Amino acid sequence: MAHKLLEGKTGIIFGALDELSIAWKVAEKAKEEGANFILTNYALALRMGKINELAEKTGAEVVTADATNMDDINALLDVAEQKYGKIDFVLHSIGMSPNVRKKRAYTDLNYDWLHKTYDISAMSFHKILQALYKRDMMNEWGSVLALSYMAAQRTFSEYNDMAEAKAILESIARSFGYFYGKEKKVRVNTISQSPTPTTAGKGVAGFDKMLNYGEKMSPLGNATADECADYCVMMFSDYTRKVTMQNLFHDGGFSMVGISGDILEGFNG
Numbered sequence: 001m002a003h004k005l006l007e008g009k010t011g012i013i014f015g016a017l018d019e020l021s022i023a024w025k026v027a028e029k030a031k032e033e034g035a036n037f038i039l040t041n042y043a044l045a046l047r048m049g050k051i052n053e054l055a056e057k058t059g060a061e062v063v064t065a066d067a068t069n070m071d072d073i074n075a076l077l078d079v080a081e082q083k084y085g086k087i088d089f090v091l092h093s094i095g096m097s098p099n100v101r102k103k104r105a106y107t108d109l110n111y112d113w114l115h116k117t118y119d120i121s122a123m124s125f126h127k128i129l130q131a132l133y134k135r136d137m138m139n140e141w142g143s144v145l146a147l148s149y150m151a152a153q154r155t156f157s158e159y160n161d162m163a164e165a166k167a168i169l170e171s172i173a174r175s176f177g178y179f180y181g182k183e184k185k186v187r188v189n190t191i192s193q194s195p196t197p198t199t200a201g202k203g204v205a206g207f208d209k210m211l212n213y214g215e216k217m218s219p220l221g222n223a224t225a226d227e228c229a230d231y232c233v234m235m236f237s238d239y240t241r242k243v244t245m246q247n248l249f250h251d252g253g254f255s256m257v258g259i260s261g262d263i264l265e266g267f268n269g
């Protein structure tokens, strides 16, 4: 159902690891919609993942960049600037917590790892925005998006320190969105996505149960990675030019439901 919503637009997509990645689906859809872009990930992901397959499929150049490293970000923006001049969209689809990965309990966090969680999953968003802003790299009405999760607002017992990282991420979208909007007419938003079976998603303890729970709670069912990519494309398009500083729930209605009939059925007595 391509509508060429992104015809003539250029951008950067962070975070495509393999075909399950949300960023992978965004890249495929953005291409279908007429966009050209650079794909980027950090060195280990380039070695372990399949980004070159995606690059071939979408005609994208791959640039290695650790999103926590300002020099890497600037080197990436050098390539983008040379290729496109100013750009129209950026997707931050990056998340990692050593505490989650190493199964540390929330009440026993390793603080060095917590710093890493924040740095990779939240501060990287500020670094990318700051580099884009200082270099005046975005066209007017450009759109910068990051992906979040509802644990930023409510407690999800197994989400660990990623909850704080997502709260910071969403706050950065609001704070930077103000300045970017006022000074350069650039939009900054986060999309709060349903649980999605990806490498990062499946790393969360009890992920399959969260997926089932989400499915039973949400009147429309969980939103898939493909559907998330559709929403991202719309947010990059000219149809959402006055949407900024928002955290946009893309969750089949989950965030507004207290309890559903399907969940109630599981309880007796």
Ligand code: NAI
Binding pocket: 014, 015, 016, 017, 018, 020, 021, 022, 023, 041, 042, 045, 065, 066, 067, 068, 092, 093, 094, 095, 096, 120, 147, 148, 149, 192, 193, 194, 195, 196, 197, 198, 199, 200, 201, 202
């Ligand atoms: P994924 O594992 O495919 O993507 C995570 C990406 O982060 C990987 O490509 C990884 O290489 C990249 N990354 C990690 N450290 C990096 C670094 N230092 N520099 C650059 N890139 C780095 O998983 P998924 O699910 O597609 O994750 C994308 C985003 O969506 C994340 O922010 C995640 O928290 C968010 N999200 C995921 C949900 C899910 O259930 N899968 C639900 C809601 C949000």
